[in-house]
Amino acid sequence: MSFLSTPIHLVGTVSVWDAQLKRDIDSFPIYSNAEVYVGRDQRRWLLVIRAFKESLQRKIQGRLDVYSREARILESLCHPNIIRIEKVIESSNTIYLFQELVTAGDLFSYIQYKGGKLDDIEAAVIVRQVLMALDYLHQRGIVHRDLKPDNILMTSLADGCRVVLTDFGCARLVRPTIERMSTLIGTFDYSAPEMLKSKQGYTKAVDLWSLGCVAAVLLTGDIPFKNSLTAHPTDLSRERDLEKLEADMDWNRIGQRARDFVRKLLVFDETKRIDVKQALNHNWHLAEWPTSAKLLVMRQK
Numbered sequence: 001m002s003f004l005s006t007p008i009h010l011v012g013t014v015s016v017w018d019a020q021l022k023r024d025i026d027s028f029p030i031y032s033n034a035e036v037y038v039g040r041d042q043r044r045w046l047l048v049i050r051a052f053k054e055s056l057q058r059k060i061q062g063r064l065d066v067y068s069r070e071a072r073i074l075e076s077l078c079h080p081n082i083i084r085i086e087k088v089i090e091s092s093n094t095i096y097l098f099q100e101l102v103t104a105g106d107l108f109s110y111i112q113y114k115g116g117k118l119d120d121i122e123a124a125v126i127v128r129q130v131l132m133a134l135d136y137l138h139q140r141g142i143v144h145r146d147l148k149p150d151n152i153l154m155t156s157l158a159d160g161c162r163v164v165l166t167d168f169g170c171a172r173l174v175r176p177t178i179e180r181m182s183t184l185i186g187t188f189d190y191s192a193p194e195m196l197k198s199k200q201g202y203t204k205a206v207d208l209w210s211l212g213c214v215a216a217v218l219l220t221g222d223i224p225f226k227n228s229l230t231a232h233p234t235d236l237s238r239e240r241d242l243e244k245l246e247a248d249m250d251w252n253r254i255g256q257r258a259r260d261f262v263r264k265l266l267v268f269d270e271t272k273r274i275d276v277k278q279a280l281n282h283n284w285h286l287a288e289w290p291t292s293a294k295l296l297v298m299r300q301k
Contacts, residue, residue, distance in 0.1 A: 067095045070168045073142060074099075081133035083153070083166040102164050104156045107214075108149035113157060117221035120255045120284075125160050126152070127215050127261075128285050133165040134211065135276045138204050146170035146186040147210035149217060179203055189223050190214070193238060194270050205270040208279060212265025219258055220248040224266070242266060257284040 074085040074097075086098035104110070107126065111117065118126070130152060137144060144151075144165065151167040170185045180201035192209035194202040216224045224245045225238060245266075249259050261284040267273040274282070 064093070064095060066169050067097070070171065071095065071097055073168050073171050073173065076140070079133055079136045081129045081163060081165055082136065083164050100164070102153040102155055102166070104154040104161070106150050107152040107154060107163065110154045110157065111149065111218065111221065117252065118218045120219070120258045122159060123215060123218040123258065124284055126163055126218065127211065128280070129163045130165060130211060130214070131276060131280050134207055135280060138207070138276050141174045141176065143172050143174055143181070143204040144168065144170070144207050145172060147207055147214060148187050148190045149214060152214070174204065189225055192270065193268050203270060205273050205275070208265050208273055208276065211279070212262050215258070215262050215265065216245055219254050219262070220245070220252050222248060238268070260284070
């Protein structure tokens with residue numbers, strides 16, 4: 001491991017398969033020759049070292065550019081609810097990202113562990129932490145653009161644990177003079193309606209729509225908008241999905257505050273959708289919960 005500037009003791013190695021690379025490069029015979037090294041430094045911190053050793057073919061270079069952009073964004077961030085990057089080493093055809101290792105899996109797996117859905121308080125504790133991460137990002141002009149349970153990591157399986165927003169491969173730094181974006185990117189089941197209408201473009205409000213979808217999944221155990229890749233959803237079809245979501249929330253006896261929070265995020269008109277500050281101040285997070293639950297939320301501030 002001569003590329004390391006600090007002593008690292010390797011405790012394991014595993015090859016990974018870059019599925020996105022496979023989709024992007026159909027003719028390339030080796031889909032990925034990346035490696036993941038799990039190690040410990042002298043302070044006993046666990047690290048993940050991702051090494052991407054790709055050729056300089058045009059499409060491969062495009063993937064390297066994505067990883068490089070992700071690294072630059074992460075290097076500028078420092079927040080307890082955002083994945084921490086320890087070091088980045090780049091060469092002409094290699095990028096090494098040294099990241100915090102979060103060991104308890106993603107939010108989707110956690111939902112399954114909890115029986116398929118969470119109660120109002122458990123969901124609110126997680127949602128509030130994601131909101132604080134989004135608030136931090138949006139203040140700095142960064143839009144995540146791929147918010148979903150798979151990109152929210154759990155630091156443990158205990159109630160009220162710290163959650164971490166990860167995977168900034170779709171993230172974009174938006175200049176103040178160019179507020180709107182147009183690239184169709186992210187995961188369609190969690191994509192805002194305006195994102196699928198790329199002619200008019202979209203703003204950071206897309207992250208709030210995605211969070212509304214995540215909150216709905218936490219509360220009902222089901223994705224509110226499905227088959228977006230094949231069905232080419234219209235506003236009418238999504239309105240029907242919202243009607244079904246209301247029925248699901250009735251069935252699951254979701255509290256009125258949580259329902260109102262989801263409704264104010266899943267608004268088709270982005271100008272009427274609540275922003276991250278309004279979401280943080282929503283009364284779902286100010287409910288008269290048991291003291292122990294309040295402490296779980298306040299602890300994350």
